[in-house]
Amino acid sequence: MTTATRRRLLLAAICAVAVSTIYAAQPVLARIGDDLGLPEADLGWIVTAGQLGYLIGLVLLVPLGDMFDRRLLLVGHLSLAAGGVLLASVADRLWLLLSALTLVGLLAVVVQTAVSYATDLSSPTERGHTLGIVTSGVILGILGSRVLAGGLAALWGWRSVYLMLAVLLLALAYLALRLLPTDLHSERATYGQVLLRLGRLFREGLFLSRGLIAFFLFASFGTLWSGLALPLAAEPWNLNTAQIGLFGVAGLAGALGAARAGRRADSGRADIVTGAALVLLAVSWAATGQVAWSLWMVVVGVVALDFAVQAVHVSNQHLLTTAHPGRTSSAIGGYMIFYSLGSALGATATTAMYSTYGWAGSSVLGGAFALCALAVWAVGRRVVTDDRRSAAV
Known part of the structure; x- marks a missing residue:
């Protein structure tokens, strides 16, 4: 080794x-x-x-x-x-x-x-x-x-x-x-200077777009993992805590499988990986939403979702650390603020949605968050393309 x-x-x-x-x-x-x-x-x-x-x-x-x-x-x-x-x-x-x-x-x-x-x-x-x-x-x-x-x-x-x-x-x-x-x-800088630079990151297009993608990405992630135990513990499955915990193993398989996404990012395809993974994230909710009749569909959805989340997360961080050499701590710390807020939103919203509309409502919510992330990605690509065209004129 x-x-x-x-x-x-x-x-x-x-x-x-x-x-x-x-x-x-x-x-x-x-x-x-x-x-x-x-x-x-x-x-x-x-x-x-x-x-x-x-x-x-x-x-x-x-x-x-x-x-x-x-x-x-x-x-x-x-x-x-x-x-x-x-x-x-x-x-x-x-x-x-x-x-x-x-x-x-x-x-x-x-x-x-x-x-x-x-x-x-x-x-x-x-x-x-x-x-x-x-x-x-x-x-x-x-x-x-x-x-x-x-x-x-x-x-x-x-x-x-x-x-x-x-x-x-x-x-x-x-x-x-x-x-x-x-x-x-x-980097040799005062603490005040470092915090000021962190604040300035929130005005940069790349940082803001990747941060918003992370916000909706982890809102979708939080919707699944903060709410999935509710339908699994209810009829018709009535799973206990240990059995529900095993679904985390399926999530691990998906997340670890996405480690190769970093290789794609190294070859200059981080943006393409992001778009494809966000499409997969949205589609995964169609499988996870079938909890009422099929646990195997839930497993497929869990694997796909965690694969997609990890692939996007790696690609986002690759782009940000490449764009901000020497300030990677501030870039990643600021980016993770979006992650934290998105996770909190997903965890809160999924239980409220489940209490009113059941797991079908939570699944629609998780899919909607995924589509929002996909929309941010698409708009971000268009802005970059327009900027390149303007620079070439």
Whole structure:
């Protein structure tokens, strides 16, 4: 195994474990509520705390990667995150748990630091391939954490989930310190200058169009994964939590299969990959919507959706990091703000839609988000084409 491959796999593992710290609570919410004596109405705050911390971290912490040695940032954030999950594992009051999970979410943005560092460690011809591998770790963490957390909680209780995460975070911090090189690509700038440049990104056409695509992309993703358990647990299937968790394995197969999308991006076809994947995303909802009569159709839809999401996500980041060399941390951090807001919209909207129109309504919603992303992509291509024609005249 080459040094470059070892680094990619280590950074992918960092992404998987770090993002798991946010999503690990979802499958064990009921157990946490029973243990702490919480009413159902308060359980949503447990997930919200991590997401809120994550959103703040995208703005305040990720841009630090354009100022300091990202290897040391990785080590520091992973170590502090380990302290946060340890605090969560011993929390006996809701306020203490929420404080710990907000801190954990804040530090989970180490994922974006790892992604930007990985792109700068790669040659331009290998950037897409690297992004495909490293961001596969993100999807692995999001989906895999739901399966593993449920299993650990069933064996040793929900607190064991956070104890395990603490061990993994500390191990990864040690490996990052030992195996990753000193970051020589950091830009010398003040914190205020870096934040100002982050704000200016939101006025750039490429950044805004790719950000809006990500917003609708992850709204569609959130619609599926925040709502699919509802029809699976209802008639006629009545699946239990463990059985529902297995659908995450299907999602993993699709997401990991899309790692090759990075190779397409390296060959200059990132934009074409985006359009084709968004079409697949929209079509996938036609299969997922058949949950009332076929679980196999749902599996096909899940695989297709996660394949499409990963392909677009890799292509977007490839284009943005190529367009903003030296500012990859700010570019990825800003882009992920759209991701975070889109995921929140999908998670909120799908439950509201399901309560009124059932899974058919949620499927239409998810498909509509996909079509919105496709429309943004089409308009963005037209604007670029018109600009090129004007420049040629």
